[in-house]
Amino acid sequence: MWSVNEGVVPGSPDWQRFFIALAEGRGCGVVEIRYLTEAGRRELVEAVRKVHSGTIFNWVCFENDSTTANANCLNDLSRPKEMREGNVRLNQQWTGYYTIPEGAIILRIFRLPAPSFLASCFSEFRYRLQNFLNGVKQKLPRVR
Numbered sequence: 766m767w768s769v770n771e772g773v774v775p776g777s778p779d780w781q782r783f784f785i786a787l788a789e790g791r792g793c794g795v796v797e798i799r800y801l802t803e804a805g806r807r808e809l810v811e812a813v814r815k816v817h818s819g820t821i822f823n824w825v826c827f828e829n830d831s832t833t834a835n836a837n838c839l840n841d842l843s844r845p846k847e848m849r850e851g852n853v854r855l856n857q858q859w860t861g862y863y864t865i866p867e868g869a870i871i872l873r874i875f876r877l878p879a880p881s882f883l884a885s886c887f888s889e890f891r892y893r894l895q896n897f898l899n900g901v902k903q904k905l906p907r908v909r
């Protein structure tokens with residue numbers, strides 16, 4: 766089984782690897798936001814079937830539940846606050862035109878538990894400290 770999370774779009778290195786895996790007869794799994802619309806999925810199907818006409822597509826999609834998705838973005842302390850807030854803005858944009866193809870397996874989005882106040886503060890401190898240290902590191906002279 767060959768799989769990739771994001772990046773299987775025409776012209777990308779993963780696009781080429783995807784077609785190599787198909788040529789080898791391997792099952793493939795792709796997660797890519799480009800295919801959240803019927804037009805995007807149609808583009809993928811047409812491109813694949815030009816080369817591998819017998820390819821079978823099985824669509825597996827998350828339910829269109831922006832409330833839970835956004836809560837999970839905000840509760841994911843493995844990402845900096847700016848990234849979490851950016852993900853929420855993207856979810857709000859995408860949910861309006863996200864379609865689920867007929868016959869797709871629809872996965873429920875489970876809510877992540879809200880982090881404690883202390884964990885939230887520590888996470889933010891960690892990212893700010895890392896950014897500070899990266900800035901200091903860039904200013905240090907290189908030793909050869």
